[in-house]
Amino acid sequence: MSQKPGIPKGTRDFGPVEMAKRNYIFNTIREVYALYGFRPIETPAMENLSTLMGKYGEEGDKLLFKILNSGDFRTAVTPEDYGSESAGRLASRFCEKGLRYDLTVPFARYVVQHREELQMPFKRYQIQPVWRADRPQKGRYREFYQCDADVVGSDSLLNEVELMQIVDEVFTRFGIRVCIKLNNRKILTGIAEIIGAADKIVDITVAIDKLDKIGLEKVNEELRAVGLDQAAVDKLQPIIALSGTNEEKLATMREVLADSEIGLKGVEEAAFVLETLKASELNNPIELDLTLARGLNYYTGCIFEVKALDVQIGSITGGGRYDNLTGIFGLPGLSGVGISFGADRIYDVLGQLDLYPRETQSGVQLLFINFGAAEAAHCLRLAAVARQNGIATEVYPDSVKMKKQMAYANALQVPFVALVGETEMAEGRVALKNMITGEQQKLTIEEVLEAIKAAR
Incomplete structure (x- = not known):
């Protein structure tokens, strides 16, 4: 017996029911993005390695899937390359392309490459898969989708305001209660300055970003491990533990950061976004969270994350402002801000809270026996x-026993089955069975359509 085929670790198949749910997520996000004037683009699954390498740090470079050159890929390799202890050097000879790691760096490449064609500010959204050679585990895959929206070519904080409105609208449509968390990297830079550790800003943000996962004691251990003395760690504690309303936190931070120009600038940027959003009457709370750091170091201004309130799960959306992402491709000074919805985590949250609309359970609404x-x-x-009339309909293709056809309808959770025999044909009617209630009645085709539409 031949061995049963399989798929690579860290990848998944999605059946019809799963795809209906995933498309519900993608279509909802896509509709809201379009409402706010974002336009879709797509970039290739593979990019030149020169585009990808060095953009995600040393660890990120290790997680890039590299693609062997076509043809005899060994021709570019010298005996010295084979003798080298550097796997990276050998890989660079064998491979010129790699699968994209995220959507942000390819987007930066797109903006620089098509700069003369784009009208600034440029608002784009992109919903495509990305690949990471990570160790597969629960909730972490080697292939997964990102749902990004970015605005480049504008420094206005109104862009941050709009993105928060988009987040609120998307989760309102899903029926998921969330808390939107906001901070500013300039505030974090100011905090590093006032505790006398300005050169440790990256280490501080990386450690603080783990607060929810590892707790305060472990964070403090990490801070000491990267070289902060105990006095600096002690100064950080009341800031990390700061509570109260957004206004109270802002007032405190204006006092704490009084001697830090960049820190005060961050406070005012956060204050503008929060104050402007008050008039929007968001359906979900937005909270200034000074422990929010976001791991990626290219963020330079406002940063945001979204947490589900009714399910224990990590961040389900995140993003922030970056001032010079396109600088890595020779176009410095082009500011941007973006968000990314975590489709896979949203999929799990909707399932746990039983929030999928009924129509996502079955694509077919009417089956003719x-x-x-x-x-x-x-x-x-x-x-x-x-x-x-917009009703998804099937005619069973084979004239087999009705029991088998009804079992098919039940398996696909088809809500209505139509039975049309000689009598119904002569009468110009349809025997319509509601598979949920079991009720059956003879109707004209017009009445059938009305009944199905009314049941939606």
Whole structure:
């Protein structure tokens, strides 16, 4: 017996029911992005390694999937390369391309490459898969989707305001209660200055960003391990533990950061976003969280994360302002801000809270039973009418026992089954069975359409 085929670790198949749910997520996000004037783009699954390497740090470079050059890839390799202890050097000879690690760096490359064609500010959204050669584990995959939206070519904080409105609208549509968390990297830089550790800003943000996962004691251990003395760690404690309303936190930080120009600038940027959003009457709370740091070092201004309130899970959306991402490709000074929805985590949250609309459970709303050639031909005409009215309809292709056809309808969770035999054909009617209630009645095709539409 031949071995059963499989798929690579860290990847998944999605069946029809799963795809219906995933498309519900993607379509909802896509609709909201479009409402705010964002336009779609797509970039290739593979990029030149020269585009990707060095953009994600040393660890990120190790997680890039590299693609062997086509043809005889060994021709570019010298005996010295084979003798080298550097796996990276050998890989660079074998491979010129790699699978994209995220959507942000390819987007930066896109902006620089197409700069003369773009109208600034440029608002784009992108919903595509990315790949990381990570160790697969629960909730972490080697292939997964990102749902990004970015605005480049504008320094205005109104962009941050709009992105928070988008976040609120998307999760309101999903029915997921969330808390939107906001901070500013300039505030974190100011904090590093006032505790006398300005050169440790990256280490401080990386450590603070782990607070929810490892707790305060472990964070303090990490801070000491990267070279902060105990006095600096002690100064940080009341800031990390700061509580109260957004206004109270802002007032405190204005006092704490009084001697830090960059820190005060961050406070005012955060204050503007929070104050402007008050007039929007968001459906979900937004909170200034001074422990929010975001791990990526290219963020330079406002940063945000979204946490689900009714499910224990990590961040389900994140993003922030970056001032010079395109500088890595020779176009310095082009500011941008963006967000990314975590589709896979949102999928899990919607499932745990049972929030998927009923129509995502089955694509077919009406199934015609097949009683024979003449009846099937008649049902094909009726099915065409139903489809013209926006009702997803099937005619069972084989004239087999009705028990088998009904089992098919139950397996696909089809809500309505139409039975049309000789009697119904003569009467110009359809015996419509509601598979949920078990009720059956004879109706005209117009009445069938109304009944199905009313049940949606």
